[in-house]
Amino acid sequence: MARLGILLSGRGSNFIAIADHIASGKLKAEIAIVISNRGDAPGIEVARQRGLHAVVIPSKGLTREAHDAQIIAALQSAKVDLICLAGYMRLLSPAFVRAFPQRIINIHPSLLPAFPGLEAQKQALEYGAKITGCTVHFVDEDLDHGPIILQRAVQVLDEDDVSSLSARILHEEHLAYSEAIAMVINGDCEIRGRCVKKSPRQR
């Protein structure tokens, strides 16, 4: 059974969706550790309530490298196979990315490369996009940039505000993230250059 490490900074709605998919048997994996950089993240409280191994590693007073070293050690000690960023609001240091090659994935609320960075839903509305969505991708050393595992499209409606659009995208995120995790841990896909393709045995 693949062991997942979850990193979050807030409510962790994508973490909860992953945990629900595991609990219902839709996703065959186990959550080995949930780490937050913030002690007050609602997601870490949910992890504790569900009896998961929940760890707070505050970044205050530490360099990025020193903080990341503590997180890397915790993930290694939990023997994780795949690290899932779920609203983790810190950039990973190059050393972190190199410690888990092709083993860190993230979800972003837009169809990358459109609208990278913060407030992607607001960016899409302000641009006047008619279609946006979400992207699950491997994490590399550049922000919102690594090879894309899957994307799901969402229509922008005339009456949308940031809240209504974000809610519809989030619904797709919750489906997309578990689907992408299954693809990666089952070996259904492989990275070629910056493209993610089905593995030969899946074709």
Add this chain to the structure above:
Amino acid sequence: MARLGILLSGRGSNFIAIADHIASGKLKAEIAIVISNRGDAPGIEVARQRGLHAVVIPSKGLTREAHDAQIIAALQSAKVDLICLAGYMRLLSPAFVRAFPQRIINIHPSLLPAFPGLEAQKQALEYGAKITGCTVHFVDEDLDHGPIILQRAVQVLDEDDVSSLSARILHEEHLAYSEAIAMVINGDCEIRGRCVKKSPRQR
């Protein structure tokens, strides 16, 4: 009946789709003039075969401004209500854009703002995008940038090459362009900032 001016440089497949939608009664408009900057554009021959007013205005030896002035004069003389770029491979001068405010539209084979410029389908494949599509937008003075009228999404398949992906996107372009033209000439939408919204009477 709204009068369309079409500008093309090549086969003009989007022009042909528009003409077909008009011929079948699906789009209530008439093509007042078809202009090509290239005498050998297959699209201009199709226009002639269909008995449309087809004009070649070569750019050779002219500055962009002088060439555009001839095209502006031809469009004004044909009393066009809306100008549709259909594979017109030249940048419009600011004077051209200002001569027809909010009256020039273009179609681009990606979900803008992703993959602007040339070879958008190849860009999407090389980026490893899983969803791309097409965008119909008003033309402003920046390349592939004006307010978006509508977009249609297209899945990228593992086995796609530029040719197969371009063909699937083109199928959506042919539907999207006539739909967008109808929205504009029927007054179903209005530009607010850089967003295109349904007109109040349409809501």
